[in-house]
Amino acid sequence: MKLAAAALFLSSVVGSASAxxxxxxANLMKHARKLEENAGDDAAEEEEFAFLANYKLKMLTCxxxxxxxxxxxxxxxxxxxxxxxxxDNGGCDDESFGGCxxxxxxxxxxxxxxxxxxxxxxxxxxQQDDAFNVDEFGECREYEADQDADxxxxxxxxxxxxxxxxxxxxxxxxxxxxxxxxxCQTKSQDVTFEEISxxxxxxxxxxxxxxxxxxxxxxxxxNGEYELSExxxxxxxxxxxxxxxxxxxxxxxxxxxxxxxxESMLPKQKGGAGKAIGWIFFVLIVLGAGFVGFTFLKKKRxxxxxxxxxxx
Numbered sequence: 001m002k003l004a005a006a007a008l009f010l011s012s013v014v015g016s017a018s019a020x021x022x023x024x025x026a027n028l029m030k031h032a033r034k035l036e037e038n039a040g041d042d043a044a045e046e047e048e049f050a051f052l053a054n055y056k057l058k059m060l061t062c063x064x065x066x067x068x069x070x071x072x073x074x075x076x077x078x079x080x081x082x083x084x085x086x087x088d089n090g091g092c093d094d095e096s097f098g099g100c101x102x103x104x105x106x107x108x109x110x111x112x113x114x115x116x117x118x119x120x121x122x123x124x125x126x127q128q129d130d131a132f133n134v135d136e137f138g139e140c141r142e143y144e145a146d147q148d149a150d151x152x153x154x155x156x157x158x159x160x161x162x163x164x165x166x167x168x169x170x171x172x173x174x175x176x177x178x179x180x181x182x183x184c185q186t187k188s189q190d191v192t193f194e195e196i197s198x199x200x201x202x203x204x205x206x207x208x209x210x211x212x213x214x215x216x217x218x219x220x221x222x223n224g225e226y227e228l229s230e231x232x233x234x235x236x237x238x239x240x241x242x243x244x245x246x247x248x249x250x251x252x253x254x255x256x257x258x259x260x261x262x263e264s265m266l267p268k269q270k271g272g273a274g275k276a277i278g279w280i281f282f283v284l285i286v287l288g289a290g291f292v293g294f295t296f297l298k299k300k301r302x303x304x305x306x307x308x309x310x311x312x
Contacts, residue, residue, distance in 0.1 A: 053218035055085035058099040062167035068110035076111025092214035107239035110141040121231035140164030140184035145196040173207035
């Protein structure tokens with residue numbers, strides 16, 4: 001009897017232990033469901049923006065003072081960047097200004113949004129400087145000055161400075177600059193970066209923070225899996241759009257809400273004006289030559305008549 005009771009007890013213990021092992025905790029199940037939902041969201045997002053795989057992204061211009069409100073967080077950005085999505089199958093020319101002449105879409109975002117997403121995409125390719133971590137300054141951020149330089153002549157606290165991306169003077173590039181305000185609108189005139197950084201130079205002050213080359217919106221990750229570029233998806237979602245020429249686009253249709261604004265930001269191409277001026281000069285030259293020829297012939301005929309009268 002005791003043996004049977006012991007066997008029954010042992011069987012119940014083993015059964016309970018098995019149940020404990022086989023039945024996941026509520027927290028574990030909740031975490032698993034969350035991961036599954038996130039994976040589902042990512043898959044749905046990639047499916048929604050799958051059309052971006054047909055394009056390459058190219059920066060066109062950067063405009064100082066063109067304020068853009070980021071729809072994701074409502075933050076004001078005091079300079080804006082226009083980029084273009086060129087059809088991948090039609091080729092995207094790294095060297096030309098626009099990259100392509102048909103089938104493209106133009107978009108505008110704030111400078112911080114553009115640079116942050118670009119630097120995140122290129123993070124693995126960038127060489128980090130021990131003295132200056134450039135990916136921290138994809139947006140306007142306060143710079144922690146060197147302690148030795150952090151006092152003014154009166155012994156009080158030194159002025160606060162900020163470092164962030166800015167448009168180059170010609171609008172064709174993006175540079176890093178030191179500012180005196182938290183919105184990164186006013187450049188520092190009297191104090192240099194070297195003076196507050198113990199002699200360390202600020203990189204990318206002459207440009208090159210981002211590339212003007214065509215960047216594919218799809219590719220293979222480290223695991224060999226084909227995927228869309230996070231940079232392209234994020235920038236597309238938060239951008240003002242002009243998609244009138246795009247042949248493949250979002251299922252909601254072509255968005256043309258920002259066409260006028262984007263067009264006003266694009267630099268006027270010299271080619272068209274130069275050709276027009278060239279044609280004007282050509283026409284004037286032809287007319288001038290015709291007038292000179294006509295005058296010469298008229299004068300010659302007059303001389304011939306005069307000579308005939310005199311000889312008679």
